[in-house]
Amino acid sequence: MTIDIANLHRRFADFRALDDVSLTIAPGEFVALLGPSGSGKTTLLRILAGLDFPDAGSVTRDGRDLLGISARERGVGMVFQHYALFRHMTVFDNIAFGLRVRPRAKRPSRAEIADRVEKLLKRVQLEGFANRYPAQLSGGQRQRVALARALATEPDVLLLDEPFGALDAQVRIALRRWLRHLHEELGLTTVFVTHDQEEALELADRVVVMNLGKIEQVGTPDEIYQQPATPFVFEFIGKVNKVPVRISGGRVHAGDQRFDADPLDGVADGTAVAYVRPEHLALTPAALESGWKATLRHVYLSGSVAHLELDVPALGQTLEAELGGDEAQRRSLTTGVTVTVQPRHLTVFPIDSKTGKPDLQRRRVVHPRYGQAAIARWR
Ligand SMILES: Nc1ncnc2c1ncn2[C@@H]1O[C@H](COP(=O)(O)OP(=O)(O)OP(=O)(O)O)[C@@H](O)[C@H]1O
Numbered sequence: 001m002t003i004d005i006a007n008l009h010r011r012f013a014d015f016r017a018l019d020d021v022s023l024t025i026a027p028g029e030f031v032a033l034l035g036p037s038g039s040g041k042t043t044l045l046r047i048l049a050g051l052d053f054p055d056a057g058s059v060t061r062d063g064r065d066l067l068g069i070s071a072r073e074r075g076v077g078m079v080f081q082h083y084a085l086f087r088h089m090t091v092f093d094n095i096a097f098g099l100r101v102r103p104r105a106k107r108p109s110r111a112e113i114a115d116r117v118e119k120l121l122k123r124v125q126l127e128g129f130a131n132r133y134p135a136q137l138s139g140g141q142r143q144r145v146a147l148a149r150a151l152a153t154e155p156d157v158l159l160l161d162e163p164f165g166a167l168d169a170q171v172r173i174a175l176r177r178w179l180r181h182l183h184e185e186l187g188l189t190t191v192f193v194t195h196d197q198e199e200a201l202e203l204a205d206r207v208v209v210m211n212l213g214k215i216e217q218v219g220t221p222d223e224i225y226q227q228p229a230t231p232f233v234f235e236f237i238g239k240v241n242k243v244p245v246r247i248s249g250g251r252v253h254a255g256d257q258r259f260d261a262d263p264l265d266g267v268a269d270g271t272a273v274a275y276v277r278p279e280h281l282a283l284t285p286a287a288l289e290s291g292w293k294a295t296l297r298h299v300y301l302s303g304s305v306a307h308l309e310l311d312v313p314a315l316g317q318t319l320e321a322e323l324g325g326d327e328a329q330r331r332s333l334t335t336g337v338t339v340t341v342q343p344r345h346l347t348v349f350p351i352d353s354k355t356g357k358p359d360l361q362r363r364r365v366v367h368p369r370y371g372q373a374a375i376a377r378w379r
Contacts, residue, residue: 001027001062001156001189003048008057010043010213017043018054019213030183030190032200035210036236041193042161044210048191049159050074074157077150079143081162085134091145092117092130098153120148123182140164140171147179151186158183161193176203197237201225209233227365231349231358234275241281241319243274247350252366255292255314259368267350267362274346278322282342283308285331290370291340294319299335301325308333310341342370 003025010018018040025031033041046052047059050071059066066074085094095117099108108116121127124144134142143163150158160179164172180203183190194200200207201221209216209224209232217229228234235242246253248269252261287293294310297318301307306328308321319341323333333339345367349358 003066003157003189004058004060004063005044005048006058006060008044008047008054008059010040010047010052010054016213018047018057021057021210021213021215023208023215023218025189025191027189028187030180030192030203030205032204032207033191033193033210034195034197034200034207035216036195038212039210040213041195041210043213045159045161045191045193048157049076049078075153075155076157076159077153077155078159079146079150079161079163081165085142085145085149087134089133090130091121091126091132091134091137094134094145095120095148095152098149116152117148120151123151124148125178138171139167140175143167143175147182156188158188158190160190162195163192164199165194172199179203201237209236211236228275228347229363230360231273231275234347239278239320239322241276241278243276243315243317243319243346245272245274245346245348246270247272247348252346252348252368255312255316257290257292257314259290259366259370261346261366261368264348264364264366267348267364270350270353272348272350273358274343274348276343276346278307278320280344281319281321282344283310283321283323283331283333283339284342285333285337285339287338288340288342288370290368291342292319294339294341296333296335296337296339299328299333306333310339312341343368 005021005023008018008021021044033044035041043052047054050069053067086097096113099113099116121130124147126141126144137145164175167175176199192203204221206218207221207224208218211232217224217233224233225238228237234240243254247264247267250264252259254274292312292314294312296308297311298309299306304325306323306325310319310321312319345365348364348366349360350362351357352359
């Protein structure tokens, strides 16, 4: 059961909530839609659910048009952050609701409904809660009831819009692991909206990063983190240093440094923007010739990782580096120490001289080559 989303456009007055969005979701996949507020995630989910309609584009399921099918007939289950349960109904009645409102011919018998609700309560680990009212449940329990209610009609697609958004961090982490197991156990196709990158990277098979109504990148969590395709993805996911550079004669010029770097073939001379993750900056207390000179302005430990804030006069900016806490201690990397900083690799986006914007097509991951002497001393 493949869902094909092709060239979706959705406008609200002058605002483009979805701008030519295309995506294919494979059967059994867990897909996270990740992006900042207003990027179009919920609009896309609502269109999949049949609660909203695009101005242009198509959504098909195994080749059949889905947009012409009513929300009820689509075989999808939905859970929203604020999709309140019916307050005046017990947990049992909330879960049974979707089955009881079916037309008579399709409605299961009372005994069958009772049996299904019992099984669902067991599945969401709320046996014994059938007669409680929503007000008598914790936030996490309520969302599990909402999930059971969504599953009652046996959907094969589950659509979740920040279902754990209102819960505290501990409950959130426990529930998302539980959800991932449930997804696997039931063989569902799940589309999950979140603006929490950790949640998306932990849960999903594939992450769809959205910005301003467009898809910036689709990839596995590893691809999204390790190989961001655009400056937006770099800046939105994880921590990153952004350094303005110049490319000239196949070399990268950054501050007082000039790196010989491969591969810069096909990249014309001009300005560019380079990104490097904190963990990809190599530091040494020695004064090496190649590498930026920096002063350690601040060091703090978070768990086993040391975060280092470096003043780099040649760049006129600070850089953030990361390394193991033990290693930072062993190398006496404390506040005030001067160090040499060498990026292990940089992702470079040349600036298009006509538009003044980063050219995504000419993105290069470059590996600076340092002199042998420098490398030997650094080791
Ligand atoms: N019914 C509507 N009328 C007018 N504008 C709307 C409507 N629904 C959504 N929008 C606008 O479309 C844009 C995308 O909204 P959407 O809810 O899809 O974003 P989102 O990425 O889910 O954001 P959030 O994380 O804040 O929920 C927003 O700027 C929003 O204000």
